[in-house]
Amino acid sequence: MVYIEDLKNHVGKKVELKGWVYNSRSSGKIKFLLLRDGTGIAQCIFFKGACEEKSFEQFAELTQETSVKVVGTVKEEPRSPGGFEIGAESFEIYGPSVEYPIGPKEHGVDFLMSHRHLWLRSKRQTAILRVRAEIMAAIQDFFDGRGFTRTDAPIFTPSACEGTSTLFETQYFDEKAYLSQSGQLYMEATAAALGKVYCFGPTFRAEKSKTRRHLIEFWMVEPEVAFNDLYDNMELAEQFVEYVVQRTLKNKAEELEVLERNTLALEKVIAPFPRLHYREAAEMIKKENPNFVIGDDFGGADETIVSSKFEKPLFVHHYPAAIKAFYMKEDPNEQGASLSCDLLATEGYGEIIGGGQREDNLDILTHKIDEHELNQDDFKWYTDLRRYGSFPHSGFGLGLERTVTWICGIQHVRETNPFPRLYGRSYP
Amino acid sequence: MVYIEDLKNHVGKKVELKGWVYNSRSSGKIKFLLLRDGTGIAQCIFFKGACEEKSFEQFAELTQETSVKVVGTVKEEPRSPGGFEIGAESFEIYGPSVEYPIGPKEHGVDFLMSHRHLWLRSKRQTAILRVRAEIMAAIQDFFDGRGFTRTDAPIFTPSACEGTSTLFETQYFDEKAYLSQSGQLYMEATAAALGKVYCFGPTFRAEKSKTRRHLIEFWMVEPEVAFNDLYDNMELAEQFVEYVVQRTLKNKAEELEVLERNTLALEKVIAPFPRLHYREAAEMIKKENPNFVIGDDFGGADETIVSSKFEKPLFVHHYPAAIKAFYMKEDPNEQGASLSCDLLATEGYGEIIGGGQREDNLDILTHKIDEHELNQDDFKWYTDLRRYGSFPHSGFGLGLERTVTWICGIQHVRETNPFPRLYGRSYP
Numbered sequence: 001m002v003y004i005e006d007l008k009n010h011v012g013k014k015v016e017l018k019g020w021v022y023n024s025r026s027s028g029k030i031k032f033l034l035l036r037d038g039t040g041i042a043q044c045i046f047f048k049g050a051c052e053e054k055s056f057e058q059f060a061e062l063t064q065e066t067s068v069k070v071v072g073t074v075k076e077e078p079r080s081p082g083g084f085e086i087g088a089e090s091f092e093i094y095g096p097s098v099e100y101p102i103g104p105k106e107h108g109v110d111f112l113m114s115h116r117h118l119w120l121r122s123k124r125q126t127a128i129l130r131v132r133a134e135i136m137a138a139i140q141d142f143f144d145g146r147g148f149t150r151t152d153a154p155i156f157t158p159s160a161c162e163g164t165s166t167l168f169e170t171q172y173f174d175e176k177a178y179l180s181q182s183g184q185l186y187m188e189a190t191a192a193a194l195g196k197v198y199c200f201g202p203t204f205r206a207e208k209s210k211t212r213r214h215l216i217e218f219w220m221v222e223p224e225v226a227f228n229d230l231y232d233n234m235e236l237a238e239q240f241v242e243y244v245v246q247r248t249l250k251n252k253a254e255e256l257e258v259l260e261r262n263t264l265a266l267e268k269v270i271a272p273f274p275r276l277h278y279r280e281a282a283e284m285i286k287k288e289n290p291n292f293v294i295g296d297d298f299g300g301a302d303e304t305i306v307s308s309k310f311e312k313p314l315f316v317h318h319y320p321a322a323i324k325a326f327y328m329k330e331d332p333n334e335q336g337a338s339l340s341c342d343l344l345a346t347e348g349y350g351e352i353i354g355g356g357q358r359e360d361n362l363d364i365l366t367h368k369i370d371e372h373e374l375n376q377d378d379f380k381w382y383t384d385l386r387r388y389g390s391f392p393h394s395g396f397g398l399g400l401e402r403t404v405t406w407i408c409g410i411q412h413v414r415e416t417n418p419f420p421r422l423y424g425r426s427y428p
Numbered sequence: 429m430v431y432i433e434d435l436k437n438h439v440g441k442k443v444e445l446k447g448w449v450y451n452s453r454s455s456g457k458i459k460f461l462l463l464r465d466g467t468g469i470a471q472c473i474f475f476k477g478a479c480e481e482k483s484f485e486q487f488a489e490l491t492q493e494t495s496v497k498v499v500g501t502v503k504e505e506p507r508s509p510g511g512f513e514i515g516a517e518s519f520e521i522y523g524p525s526v527e528y529p530i531g532p533k534e535h536g537v538d539f540l541m542s543h544r545h546l547w548l549r550s551k552r553q554t555a556i557l558r559v560r561a562e563i564m565a566a567i568q569d570f571f572d573g574r575g576f577t578r579t580d581a582p583i584f585t586p587s588a589c590e591g592t593s594t595l596f597e598t599q600y601f602d603e604k605a606y607l608s609q610s611g612q613l614y615m616e617a618t619a620a621a622l623g624k625v626y627c628f629g630p631t632f633r634a635e636k637s638k639t640r641r642h643l644i645e646f647w648m649v650e651p652e653v654a655f656n657d658l659y660d661n662m663e664l665a666e667q668f669v670e671y672v673v674q675r676t677l678k679n680k681a682e683e684l685e686v687l688e689r690n691t692l693a694l695e696k697v698i699a700p701f702p703r704l705h706y707r708e709a710a711e712m713i714k715k716e717n718p719n720f721v722i723g724d725d726f727g728g729a730d731e732t733i734v735s736s737k738f739e740k741p742l743f744v745h746h747y748p749a750a751i752k753a754f755y756m757k758e759d760p761n762e763q764g765a766s767l768s769c770d771l772l773a774t775e776g777y778g779e780i781i782g783g784g785q786r787e788d789n790l791d792i793l794t795h796k797i798d799e800h801e802l803n804q805d806d807f808k809w810y811t812d813l814r815r816y817g818s819f820p821h822s823g824f825g826l827g828l829e830r831t832v833t834w835i836c837g838i839q840h841v842r843e844t845n846p847f848p849r850l851y852g853r854s855y856p
Contacts, residue, residue: 001655003575003623018655020620020817038623038654039575067817095788095818117617117809118816126621133578140568147431147467150561154847155583155607155630156645158855170598170607172644173636177854179583179598189545189856190846192448193554195431195466201629202583208601216600217584226466227429227446360523381545381856388546389448389495390523418618419582426605427586428617428809 004040007084010074017042017086020121021066021097024059031059033088034081035070038126043077044070044086052090065097065121116419117428127255128415132404134252136200138244139221139400143198148223151190153183153199159378166205179204182397185327185382187224188358191393192385198223210423212412213300213350215401217421224395230339230357233394234315237343237353238271240398241313245269248407261409265311265346274314278337281306281316297323304348313352317341326368329359341396349406355396362386432468435512438502445470445514448549449494449525452487459487461516462509463498466554471505472498472514480518493525493549544847545856555683556843560832562680564628566672567649567828571626576651579618581611581627587806594633607632610825613755613810615652616786619821620813626651638851640840641728641778643829645849652823658767658785661822662743665771665781666699668826669741673697676835689837693739693774702742706765709734709744725751732776741780745769754796757787769824777834783824790814 002015019037026032029048034041048056051072062068072088102118112119119125143150156170156177168179183199190197200221207214225236245266249256256263276284282294285302292302297319307314321330321338328338340356359365365386369379376383404416414420419428430443447465454460457476462469476484479500490496500516530546540547547553571578584598584605596607611627618625628649635642653664673694677684684691704712710722713730720730725747735742749758749766756766768784787793793814797807804811832844842848847856 005575018819019623020819038577038619038621065817067819094820095814095816097816100816115809115812117614117812120618120621129579129618129622130577133572136578137568137572140565144561144565147433149466149558150564151557151846152630152647154645154845154849154854155632156849156854168598168600170596172596172854173634173852175854186545186847190548190557191466193466193548194557195447202580204583206601217582219580381543384543384545386523388523388525388528389493391446391448391495392522417582418579419614421582421584424601426582426584426600426603 004035004037004042004082006039007042007074007082011076011084012074014071014073014089015086017044017070017072018094019068021062021064021068023064024062026059031056033059033062033070033091035068035086036121041081042084042086043080044072044088044091046088051088055088055090061093061096062091063097064100064103065118067094067097068092069094113414113420113422113425114427120418123258125415127258128404128408128410129418130255131248131252131259131408132400132416134248135244135400135404135407136219138247139200139398142240142243143196143221143223146196148196148198149190149194151187151194151197151199152201153180153186153222155180155202155204159375166207168204168206181205182220183222184224184395184397187222187395188382188385188393191224191226191395192389192391196223196225208423211300212414213402213405214422215413215417215420216423218417219400220397221400222395222397224393226391226393228357228394229392230317230341230394233355233357233396234275234317234341235272237315237341237355237396237398238273238313241273241343241353242269242271244403245407256408259408259410261407266407268311269313269346273312273343274310276306276314276316278316278318278320284309295320295322300350303344303350307344307346307348307350311346313343313345315341315343317356324356326372326374327358327365329357330364339394343396345402345406347406347409349402352402352406353396353398355394357392357394360386360390360392362390432463432465432470432510434467435470435502435510439504439512440502442499442501442517443514445472445498445500446522447496449490449492449496451492452490454487459484461487461490461498461519463496463514464549469509470512470514471508472500472516472519474516479516483516483518489521489524490519491525492528492531493546495522495525496520497522541842541848541853542855548846551686553843555686556832556836556838557846558683559676559680559687559836560828560844562676563672563828563832563835564647566675567628567826570668570671571624571649571651574624576624576626577618577622579615579622579625579627580629581608581614581650583608583630587803594635596632596634609633610648611650612652612823612825615650615823616810616813616821619652619654619823620817620819624651624653636851640842641830641833642850643841643845643848644851646845647828648825649828650823650825652821654819654821656785656822657820658745658769658822661783661785661824662703662745662769663700665743665769665783665824665826666701666741669701669771669781670697670699672831673835684836687836687838689835694835696739697741697774701740701771702738704734704742704744706744706746706748712737723748723750728778731772731778735772735774735776735778739774741771741773743769743771745784752784754800754802755786755793757785758792767822773830773834775834775837777830780830780834781824781826783822785820785822788814788818788820790818
């Protein structure tokens with residue numbers, strides 16, 4: 001068996017291809033089969049007389065998504081998809097496909113989402129999945145290549161991290177446990193063991209919102225570095241984002257073309273990125289959105305006001321401590337401002353990174369846990385990190401699916417996960 | 429700031445190291461500090477008169493795990509750990525560490541597990557975590573390098589896959605959902621889209637057992653290949669295991685030495701691996717364990733009887749269909765036997781891979797779902813894969829933590845996960 005992507009190595013030879021019918025048409029004495037096998041699409045041509053008689057006669061059985069083995073000879077043909085075509089001899093059907101539900105006609109989103117297991121076979125969806133896989137590999141290679149150790153965080157956690165309102169609770173034998181919203185707190189522990197660490201896995205937010213930017217279950221990569229401050233953290237983040245974007249542009253050019261992505265915008269994603277103090281960003285927003293209250297968090301439209309002024313992703317740092325999580329360190333030189341930084345993507349795609357420097361003072365942290373009405377016992381292990389050799393440290397989280405959405409230049413995050421989980425949807 | 433692993437590039441130069449006190453001792457006019465920073469351990473020497481007076485006097489403050497910045501000059505010194513030492517000038521404490529709970533004395537397992545966030549800082553634990561990270565990278569590189577596309581499966585699933593008795597149930601807004609036991613069924617869908625696919629993420633089993641081989645939450649990699657049969661599947665699995673083991677031996681030799689792993693046994697892990705039909709294996713077991721009933725699944729001790737006869741990992745294939753999951757294909761040439769294969773590791777470490785060829789006939793599969801008392805509606809999407817272009821396909825799952833246990837040559841799986849989840853334990 002030969003894969004379609006390898007046809008170039010088999011020119012003039014007889015090969016066996018296995019795949020699914022992408023399309024087929026007849027024109028008198030010649031019949032065309034477009035076969036897809038997951039690595040590409042190949043045109044297989046059945047000439048009456050040149051191919052097996054039975055295959056020619058039964059060609060009509062090759063309905064959309066029928067699985068089939070095709071035997072034929074590889075020819076160079078610049079006009080064919082991929083540059084090659086198959087002079088077919090015969091085919092053999094593995095499994096028929098009667099009335100395949102997804103045709104060339106337009107389908108509603110609900111219908112497609114309910115048929116996600118089949119929708120995935122489309123050209124657009126496979127392109128997105130390939131870009132996603134490339135980004136996942138780039139993430140691992142970037143950190144491994146810089147001496148980070150991957151130390152994945154648990155999903156079952158005894159406590160909340162990003163606020164209790166969006167937690168999934170589950171029975172863990174005789175106790176209660178929660179599904180992880182972030183691995184960060186655990187990375188702070190492993191950073192003390194290994195210096196530079198990251199985790200990369202699924203995280204959960206029980207958000208009852210149906211926006212184009214929210215998934216219930218999404219992957220997040222979270223590096224944490226001992227002795228890094230806020231500014232080291234922004235440097236790491238911008239080098240990371242540059243690497244991921246530029247590598248994907250290089251390795252997945254074909255897929256980005258299928259998605260009709262304007263890659264010019266991505267080519268400009270080169271570090272360093274502009275940096276705005278929250279105050280500067282807030283004033284920018286206030287000018288165009290008079291309802292915005294300085295001190296509040298930005299909405300999606302507010303983020304776009306700021307990011308549309310720049311050709312590169314940009315950092316906003318020093319958000320008010322009051323709107324950030326309990327573990328964020330306050331700037332000792334600027335009361336009320338946290339050593340936090342978010343990265344806003346270009347073209348209105350909004351926040352893809354949130355991070356900053358962590359509170360390393362035991363007394364302040366204990367106080368913050370109380371202030372946020374969290375249970376001190378749940379965080380005993382976390383505060384231990386400040387009891388035994390506390391250290392300045394920073395890190396960030398990058399949401400995988402939002403990043404894929406941005407790099408693919410598509411409208412909705414739901415297409416960037418093979419089986420997205422949304423409010424009201426956990427099937428298939 | 430310089431990392432200890434990079435000292436070789438700074439010989440003769442003044443550097444700033446940041447880390448934690450691993451050990452310290454005094455001997456009159458000379459004081460020794462062993463500093464660890466996650467990348468290595470360096471000996472820093474404070475000579476009275478040569479170093480800052482204050483640092484010399486306050487040296488006693490450097491208790492175990494105090495976090496500290498040390499300034500000094502790098503010298504080559506073959507007798508020192510790592511081959512270099514620091515002629516120290518001064519230190520500055522970031523955070524004290526009073527009565528660090530984990531000392532050189534022996535601690536009970538429960539105590540260590542409750543202090544996992546600190547226990548991780550030990551030499552043995554960091555070695556295991558580094559081996560784990562290497563294996564994770566090897567897994568991704570192996571599949572990406574062979575044209576697989578990573579298509580991760582969801583954690584929230586509407587249905588059971590490996591039996592309903594070990595499911596974690598959770599409320600998913602107004603519905604019920606279950607935490608994934610395996611991504612396999614989803615990989616069968618993406619295999620039809622992309623040909624060769626894999627997922628790699630956490631999976632869950634609510635097993636009320638405390639054995640040295642079980643975790644409640646563990647990572648699993650699950651490749652699935654369209655048009656692969658049982659034998660292709662074993663070939664893929666043995667090449668994969670060889671790659672992971674040999675690469676880890678090469679890249680993590682130092683860590684395996686810390687763990688006192690006998691690497692000779694691992695050096696023999698070269699494909700092809702021996703293959704035994706279930707019948708042959710069962711007869712072997714019966715000879716040494718007369719209570720074993722042919723037709724039953726193997727217990728841990730039974731696996732060891734078989735695997736101890738071989739120097740390489742070995743496949744057992746064609747297990748009785750009755751003891752395998754509903755999706756396993758029965759061998760059309762051998763009634764009652766499934767096209768399944770498990771891989772047993774060497775040295776009594778037991779099963780690390782389970783896999784096989786999947787049932788691709790719609791009628792048989794529908795019947796099996798009934799037979800296993802599963803809900804047809806939950807599996808509508810899964811049976812669709814047999815309605816629209818069904819195809820022969822195979823795959824397997826390799827448990828990450830068991831593999832790390834085996835490669836590290838350690839006793840218990842609990843040390844191979846940064847924050848292991850066991851029956852009765854979800855903290856820290």
